[in-house]
Amino acid sequence: MQQWNAFYELINSDSKRFVILTHQNPDADAIGSSLGWKLYLQKKGHTATVIVPNECPSNLRWMPDYAEVITFDQNAQTVAQSKKLLQEADVICCLDFNALHRIKGLGSLAQSSEATKILIDHHLEPEPFADFAFSDTTKAATAQYIWEIIKQMGDAELVDKPMAECLYAGIMTDTGSFRHGNTTPEVHLAVADLMRTGLNTNYVHRAIFDNNSLGRTRLLGYVLSEKLTWLPEYRTVYMTLSLEELKRFNSEIGDTEGIVNFGLSLENVVMAVLLIERRDEIKLSFRSVQDFSVRELANKYFSGGGHKNASGGRTSTSLPETVNLLLSILPEYQTQLLNVEK
Ligand code: 5GP
Numbered sequence: 001m002q003q004w005n006a007f008y009e010l011i012n013s014d015s016k017r018f019v020i021l022t023h024q025n026p027d028a029d030a031i032g033s034s035l036g037w038k039l040y041l042q043k044k045g046h047t048a049t050v051i052v053p054n055e056c057p058s059n060l061r062w063m064p065d066y067a068e069v070i071t072f073d074q075n076a077q078t079v080a081q082s083k084k085l086l087q088e089a090d091v092i093c094c095l096d097f098n099a100l101h102r103i104k105g106l107g108s109l110a111q112s113s114e115a116t117k118i119l120i121d122h123h124l125e126p127e128p129f130a131d132f133a134f135s136d137t138t139k140a141a142t143a144q145y146i147w148e149i150i151k152q153m154g155d156a157e158l159v160d161k162p163m164a165e166c167l168y169a170g171i172m173t174d175t176g177s178f179r180h181g182n183t184t185p186e187v188h189l190a191v192a193d194l195m196r197t198g199l200n201t202n203y204v205h206r207a208i209f210d211n212n213s214l215g216r217t218r219l220l221g222y223v224l225s226e227k228l229t230w231l232p233e234y235r236t237v238y239m240t241l242s243l244e245e246l247k248r249f250n251s252e253i254g255d256t257e258g259i260v261n262f263g264l265s266l267e268n269v270v271m272a273v274l275l276i277e278r279r280d281e282i283k284l285s286f287r288s289v290q291d292f293s294v295r296e297l298a299n300k301y302f303s304g305g306g307h308k309n310a311s312g313g314r315t316s317t318s319l320p321e322t323v324n325l326l327l328s329i330l331p332e333y334q335t336q337l338l339n340v341e342k
């Protein structure tokens with residue numbers, strides 16, 4: 001309550017300089033919640049800038065005000081600009097991630113800034129760096145949380161169609177288009193409220209999902225037909241993609257997003273894993289159903305974490321070695337995997 005009152009005062013104070021940060025490889029919830037929050041802060045009379053650690057995928061660049069977003073790692077100028085903004089900021093908001101070290105260079109700049117820090121997130125185990133921490137894993141998306149905070153502020157009427165588009169994009173994608181177990185009544189209520197602004201949900205859905213390049217569509221076909229391994233004894237599916245294969249399909253940032261979910265759509269599958277070779281690491285995406293938690297596994301063996309049913313991790317070995325590591329740990333989880341009701 002005390003936190004809320006001080007937070008309320010801050011948001012309702014005279015014009016302040018806000019900087020909004022979100023996680024590496026921004027997804028629709030990261031950039032959608034950030035832009036929605038930025039548009040709100042501007043309506044409250046503040047100045048606000050969104051900085052992303054690296055580039056957003058092309059299917060998210062339609063969002064209102066995306067043109068104003070600063071991509072930190074783009075060039076020396078964007079690095080310098082970000083440094084200046086963070087040094088001069090009165091308030092830094094961290095959206096859709098739980099620890100500053102996860103955004104590397106940008107995180108250390110934020111850490112050393114004197115600004116008041118706000119965290120708004122729905123991941124487990126937030127690090128205690130923020131002056132105001134709104135961290136709630138029952139929220140399906142950070143964008144849902146943003147909407148609820150604006151409503152609690154008494155500012156629901158400030159939310160217009162552009163803000164609703166940004167927030168809806170985050171809610172829709174983090175719930176897997178309202179399919180995942182995190183799709184609560186509150187999710188649908190938030191969407192109902194957002195739709196009253198004139199939001200066209202069909203437009204947002206098409207902008208995000210029906211905008212694939214030919215390369216991405218062919219890449220998906222290739223992975224599913226050639227690179228998918230089904231391990232019935234572990235009810236696990238895994239898929240791999242090497243740098244060479246990504247290059248062959250002219251893969252761009254974001255092109256591999258969502259591929260792992262196709263693994264989960266298979267009959268009887270409890271866990272799906274996508275292993276992607278990047279220049280400096282192997283990135284793993286884990287997805288699961290029901291009570292089987294991939295978060296613990298991602299954390300214990302792959303220096304990662306996330307949510308119960310959607311986590312990520314990485315190794316610094318080769319792709320074949322990472323596959324071997326995955327295969328070697330599966331027996332530990334076999335009983336759990338076999339006992340899940342699907
Ligand atoms: P994705 O597979 O889409 O990269 O990640 C799935 C989920 O896990 C996302 O919510 C993402 O934020 C989270 N995640 C991915 N990598 C890590 C990590 O290294 N640490 C933590 N704590 N979460 C991660």
Ligand code: MN
Pocket residue numbers: 029030096122140141142174
């Ligand atoms: Mn999210």
